Amino acid sequence: MADSPPNSLRIALPKGSLQEPTMNLLAKAGYNVYSSNRGLRPTSNDSELDIYMIRAQEIGQYIDDGFLDCGITGYDWVYENGADLVDLAELPYSRASANPTRWVLVVPEDSPFKTVHDLEGKRIATEGVGITKRYLAEKGVTADVEFSWGATEVKVPDLVDAIVDVTETGSSLRANKLRIIDELLRSFPHFYASKKAYADEWKRSKMERIVLMIEGALLARDKVGLKLNLPEKSLPEVLERLPSLRRPTVSPLAEDGWVAVETIIDETAARHLIPDLKALGAEGIIEYPLNKIVP
Numbered sequence: 001m002a003d004s005p006p007n008s009l010r011i012a013l014p015k016g017s018l019q020e021p022t023m024n025l026l027a028k029a030g031y032n033v034y035s036s037n038r039g040l041r042p043t044s045n046d047s048e049l050d051i052y053m054i055r056a057q058e059i060g061q062y063i064d065d066g067f068l069d070c071g072i073t074g075y076d077w078v079y080e081n082g083a084d085l086v087d088l089a090e091l092p093y094s095r096a097s098a099n100p101t102r103w104v105l106v107v108p109e110d111s112p113f114k115t116v117h118d119l120e121g122k123r124i125a126t127e128g129v130g131i132t133k134r135y136l137a138e139k140g141v142t143a144d145v146e147f148s149w150g151a152t153e154v155k156v157p158d159l160v161d162a163i164v165d166v167t168e169t170g171s172s173l174r175a176n177k178l179r180i181i182d183e184l185l186r187s188f189p190h191f192y193a194s195k196k197a198y199a200d201e202w203k204r205s206k207m208e209r210i211v212l213m214i215e216g217a218l219l220a221r222d223k224v225g226l227k228l229n230l231p232e233k234s235l236p237e238v239l240e241r242l243p244s245l246r247r248p249t250v251s252p253l254a255e256d257g258w259v260a261v262e263t264i265i266d267e268t269a270a271r272h273l274i275p276d277l278k279a280l281g282a283e284g285i286i287e288y289p290l291n292k293i294v295p
Contacts, residue, residue, distance in 0.1 A: 009049055009197075009206050012063065012071030014056035015040070017095040018189065022072055025093060028217035028291050031210070048206065057127075060085060060192060069197035070207050076103060076166075076187035080130040085192040089211045091218060092188050098221070099168045103131055103185040106153075107162045109177045116182050119143050119162055125155045126164035128184075135164075135184045153178060216292030223293065224267045226274075227286040232259050234280040241276060243269060264293065 013022055013033070023033050033051060035042030040053045052068065059073035060083035070088075078085060094101055105124075107113045113122075116139050125148040126132045132145050148155065152163045153176045164184060167173055173180065191211050197203045230238060235250065238261065242248055248263035261282075265273065270287055277285060 007048055007202060009203055010052065010067075010069045011049055011210075012052045012054045012059040012068050012073070013042075014059065014071075014073055014189070015053040016055055018056055018072075018074075019053070021093055021095055022189070025091070025214060025217055028220070029210070029213040030292075031213070056189075057081075063192055063194045066194055066196060068194070069203055070191065070193040072189050072191055074101060074187045075190050076101060076128065076131065076185055078190070078192060079185065079187075080128050082130065083192075084195070086195055086198040088191045088193055088207060089215060090188050090190050091214060093218065093221075094168055094188065097168050100186040100188050101166050101168060102183055103128055103164060103166055103187070104170075104173075104180045105135075105162060105164050105182040105184060106156070106173060106178045106180055108157050109179045111157065111162075111179065113162065114181060116141055122161035123159075124162045124164060125152055125160040127152065128164060128166075131185055132164045212294065213292065216294040219293040219295070220290040222267050223264055223290055224270055225262065225288045225290055226265055226270065227260070227262045227284070227288070228277055228282040229253060229284045230259055230261050230277075231281045232257050234282070235259055235261075238277065238280055238282070241273065264290070 013019070026033055031049070032045045033042050034044065035053065042051050042053060044051060054062065056073045057077050059071040060078040061081045062068045063071055063085055064083035072091065092098060105116060113119060116136070120141055121143065123144045123146065124132060125146050127148050129145055129147050136143055136145070146160070148163070152165050153173070156163055156178070170180065191214065193207055239248065242263050243265055248261050251260045253260055274285055274287070
């Protein structure tokens with residue numbers, strides 16, 4: 001891989017199921033990434049980023065080997081590959097929800113197997129061979145673990161006795177009449193850096209700035225800003241009802257006996273709060289979306 005120019009950060013983004021939510025998150029953080037469906041070297045509105053689109057399974061190893069400075073990939077794949085990286089931040093988002101990815105040990109609903117110890121000497125298929133082997137070793141169970149190239153759910157019970165697969169909600173497993181008997185690992189994406197890149201002052205500062213903006217975008221997720229004008233006599237009751245991130249900002253208005261109130265609330269709370277605020281005499285109520293909250 002050719003060297004990047006000075007003041008350039010080689011960063012990997014996950015291609016596949018995490019691609020769209022990662023792009024959306026970066027956009028909210030202020031980094032617009034421009035890529036076609038097949039583009040593996042997208043551009044962005046930050047000329048200092050040298051971006052690679054790579055399967056999440058491979059990103060950690062490329063960073064560890066020094067081909068890339070940093071990247072976003074799941075904790076599970078770094079754990080799977082045993083990569084020795086600098087972990088700058090956990091980023092609590094996933095492909096379909098805000099739930100972590102769960103690696104689970106699964107058997108058919110009608111299987112006689114109840115615990116992992118029932119799988120002694122049996123066959124298990126999984127994409128996470130390293131994750132599964134470590135788990136079995138911790139449990140003192142010896143089983144034949146084989147790599148699965150995909151469509152793992154269809155392999156039980158005809159081809160293997162159990163599988164280790166990933167899920168967020170468990171709905172796909174239930175639809176395929178499968179039953180979870182244990183959980184091996186929970187994983188969110190993380191922002192990882194190589195030790196060499198982290199030791200470079202410019203690259204470390206650049207990465208920390210990106211992480212700050214991403215974390216601000218995540219903190220703003222599912223929250224909205226709220227502005228309103230309020231009779232001052234109603235202020236104590238309103239302050240009791242507002243579940244704000246911090247104490248709301250209260251400012252006097254030009255008209256005596258009135259104040260302006262501004263705060264941040266959960267978006268789902270707005271539908272309950274706004275009618276209550278209106279009943280307390282609030283006027284000019286404005287709800288607005290947020291991109292970032294930086295504590």
